[in-house]
Amino acid sequence: xxxxxxxxxxxxxxxxxxxxxxxxxxxxxxxxxxxxxxxxxxxxxxxxxxxxxxxxxxxxxxxxxxxxxxxxxxxxxxxxxxxxxxxxxxxxxxxxxxxxxxxxxxxxxxxxxxxxxxxxx
Ligand SMILES: Nc1ncnc2c1ncn2[C@@H]1O[C@H](COP(=O)(O)OP(=O)(O)OP(=O)(O)O)[C@@H](O)[C@H]1O
Ligand SMILES: [Mg+2]
Numbered sequence: 001x002x003x004x005x006x007x008x009x010x011x012x013x014x015x016x017x018x019x020x021x022x023x024x025x026x027x028x029x030x031x032x033x034x035x036x037x038x039x040x041x042x043x044x045x046x047x048x049x050x051x052x053x054x055x056x057x058x059x060x061x062x063x064x065x066x067x068x069x070x071x072x073x074x075x076x077x078x079x080x081x082x083x084x085x086x087x088x089x090x091x092x093x094x095x096x097x098x099x100x101x102x103x104x105x106x107x108x109x110x111x112x113x114x115x116x117x118x119x120x121x
Contacts, residue, residue: 056114064121
C-alpha cells in the first residue's frame with residue numbers, strides 16, 4: 001500500500017469516478033498533466049478501497065520512479081513482487097516468491113489472485 005497522504009483536499013468527484021471505473025473495468029488509466037494530483041487521488045482511493053476489502057487478495061502499489069527502460073521496469077517489478085510476497089502467510093506463495101527471477105514467473109504467481117495492481121509513474 002502507498003503511504004497515506006497527511007493532507008488530502010477535495011477531489012471527491014474524481015475519487016468517486018475512479019472507484020466506479022475500477023468497479024466496471026479490469027484496466028483503468030488515470031492521465032493528466034504533471035502535478036495535477038493523479039498520484040494523490042490514487043493513494044487516497046487505494047486507502048478507501050483497502051478499508052472496504054475491494055480485492056480479496058489486497059492492493060499492490062508499484063511506483064515507476066527510476067524506471068527509465070522496459071528492462072529496468074521488469075527487473076524492479078520482479079523484485080517488488082518477490083519482496084511483497086515472500087512474507088506471505090500462504091507458505092506455497094512465500095516459497096515460490098523466494099525463487100522468483102522472471103517477469104513471467106511474477107505473472108504466474110499473481111495470475112489467480114484478486115489484486116488491484118497500481119502502476120504509478
Ligand atoms: N487533493 C489534494 N490535496 C492535497 N494535496 C494534494 C492534492 N492533490 C495533489 N496534492 C499535492 O500536490 C503535489 C502534486 O500532486 P501529485 O504528485 O499527486 O501529482 P501527479 O499528477 O501525480 O504528478 P506527476 O505527473 O508528476 O506524477 C503533491 O505534493 C501532492 O501531495
Ligand atoms: Mg504522480
